[in-house]
Amino acid sequence: xKELDFLPEWYxxxxxxxxxxxxxxxxxxxxxxxxxxxxxxxxxxxxKAAAKAASLENQRAGAExxxxxxxxxxxxxxxxxxxxxxxxxxxxxxxxxxxxAEMSHLIGDSVxxxxxxxxxxxxxxPEEKGQAKGSAVRLAGRAGGSEKDLPxxxxxxxxxxxxxxAHPADVPDLVCRLEASPYFQxxxxxxxxxTRVPGGPRPAPGPQEGxxxxxxxxxxxxxxxxxxxxxxxxxxxx
Numbered sequence: 368x369k370e371l372d373f374l375p376e377w378y379x380x381x382x383x384x385x386x387x388x389x390x391x392x393x394x395x396x397x398x399x400x401x402x403x404x405x406x407x408x409x410x411x412x413x414x415k416a417a418a419k420a421a422s423l424e425n426q427r428a429g430a431e432x433x434x435x436x437x438x439x440x441x442x443x444x445x446x447x448x449x450x451x452x453x454x455x456x457x458x459x460x461x462x463x464x465x466x467x468a469e470m471s472h473l474i475g476d477s478v479x480x481x482x483x484x485x486x487x488x489x490x491x492x493p494e495e496k497g498q499a500k501g502s503a504v505r506l507a508g509r510a511g512g513s514e515k516d517l518p519x520x521x522x523x524x525x526x527x528x529x530x531x532x533a534h535p536a537d538v539p540d541l542v543c544r545l546e547a548s549p550y551f552q553x554x555x556x557x558x559x560x561x562t563r564v565p566g567g568p569r570p571a572p573g574p575q576e577g578x579x580x581x582x583x584x585x586x587x588x589x590x591x592x593x594x595x596x597x598x599x600x601x602x603x604x605x
Contacts, residue, residue: 480530559591
């Protein structure tokens with residue numbers, strides 16, 4: 368028995384067209400939904416990237432500030448190092464107060480100093496040992512000089528004591544005390560001799576024995592000059 372199909376062709380075509388259109392709508396809806404999800408995801412990622420970029424920008428600004436501060440501190444440190452190096456070069460490493468205290472202890476009441484000079488002499492290099500000694504740099508008691516006279520580097524100090532003593536024996540005693548002191552070395556009297564007291568009696572006429580001048584009344588005083596070095600170094604050639 369043959370089945371009869373009473374549905375017209377246009378109806379079947381319309382049904383197929385509706386089904387096709389429905390599939391297209393579903394596909395378009397899926398594509399739109401996918402695009403929406405993609406846009407939301409990308410917007411979220413873009414927001415995170417923008418926040419990270421802003422954070423990196425803040426870190427960059429902070430790093431630039433730190434680098435600038437570091438450069439300033441480095442510059443100040445270099446200036447301080449330069450000044451410290453200059454001070455170290457000019458420092459003779461000698462305590463003048465201790466030196467004067469030792470001299471005050473050694474010099475007795477019968478000795479009066481007229482002048483005290485502390486002269487700085489640079490250490491000679493080995494190749495300069497045979498050459499003549501250069502001029503000393505004056506630290507104290509200089510009559511005048513330029514800034515070139517300032518001592519630089521480590522120096523040895525030559526001390527010159529000029530004065531008068533009440534008795535001739537006071538000068539050798541002072542030399543012995545200076546030699547026995549750990550503060551001084553190479554003590555040598557440059558000169559000493561009897562001189563007349565200003566306003567005192569004149570020398571009496573008569574022979575002179577041993578270079579001593581006979582005086583009437585109050586005797587004269589002994590004038591001296593002693594040269595020594597501060598014992599803050601050791602000469603290996605001695």
